[in-house]
Amino acid sequence: MFATTNLNYNGAKKYIVETANELASRGHKVGIVFDKGPLAERVDSRVKKYHVKLNGLGLDPISRLKVILKAAVISRSEGYHIIHSEASSSILSHKMLAFFSRAKIVETIHQVWIKPSDRQKAAKVLPLRADKLIAISSSVAGVMNKAGLNMKKTVVLQNGINTKEFLHLDWRQVKGSKKSLGIGGNDPVLVWVSRVSREKNLEAFINWFPAVLADFPDARLVVVGDNGSGDRSYLDQTIAKIKELELSRNIICVGGQANVKKYLSIGDIFTITGLARDLSVMEAMAMGLPVVVSNLRYPYKPELVVHGETGLLFDWGDWKKWSEHIKFLLSHSQVAKKMGEEGKKRVSLLFNIEKHVDKLEKIYRSL
DSSP, X not given: OEEOSOOOSSHHHHHHHHHHHHHHHTTOOOEEEESOOGGGGGSOTTSEEEEOOOSTTSOSHHHHHHHHHHHHHHHHHHXXXXXXXXXXXXXXXXXXXXXXXXXXXXXXXXXXXXXXXXXXXXXXXXXXXXXXXXXXXXXXXXXXXXXXXXXXXXXXXXXXXXXXXXXXXXXXXXXHHXXXXXXXXXXXXXXXXXXXXXXGTHHHHHHHHHHHHTTOTTOEEEEEOOOSSSOOHHXXXXXXXXXXXXXXXXXXXXXXXXXXXXXXXXXXXXXXXXXXXXXXXXXXXXXXXXXXXXXXXXXXXXXXXXXXXXXXXXXXXXXXXXXXXXXXXXXXXXXXXXXXXXXXXXXXXXXXXXXXXXXXXXXXXXX
């Protein structure tokens, strides 16, 4: 069973849906406890959905307690042996969940905390609140180990996606999608799929996009995402800034979307400010797009993107280099195409959901 507050647009929620669907397709009994969210429409019919009414975004202590009690009661009454939870929960909540449910608790470490003090704090408490910890990459595991994480309970398991979803394109739909957004058939298109939040720093791309437009005046940046919690206030502020800079024709914000393939299919390049959970980058690569992303501010080595082979990397904060990478790929279409092809092969071989769940099943059985 997966226990979460909502199924809004973000990487951790998408991971839950993808993994639950694959486990259910293999005949496992799978359920998700959650309040609401647009990604719920992507949950397979074989996955049981247990709804719990929460306050607002479900981030307050009372809402978290409701999720815990709901998951515990269902786990005991319907025979779930494992509860796969999120990293945002407290030690107490995990201990309560384990006590009341009598299930084993698994937690995926989806992030590496930016501040060293937060990282050290997390490293200290993570082993106390779960029977097994899953780091999404060896880099994440290494960073947390240096911060003091005891690796006895920790295993490394790369995220995976349903690559089959991105095998075929409907070119009529591609044409229609471009037309609906006011994009010309030959206009260069960059696609962003990620949360639109202060820490993601979309503003940097907005500020530097005119450098791209100087050479490619018809280029478009399609931004797919909101802040991941359903609150559009920050996104609306961003849209207002785009209008203020008179870039509304070139930068198009469509909000959070369950069907990201529709937008990836119209792209020539995928770009976000930095790698984190990697899921949207995997989807872009599965779509055959070259990617341009940064190394993040914390000590993290991307294992998904191979610089010069499947995309181009730049240092966080070097937005001039970002614009240069974008213009290089737009000027060298064959190089961009080759990178996209190599990225598609890499994701299909190493980061597909089938391999991910093969290994996840072994982890579950070891508990």
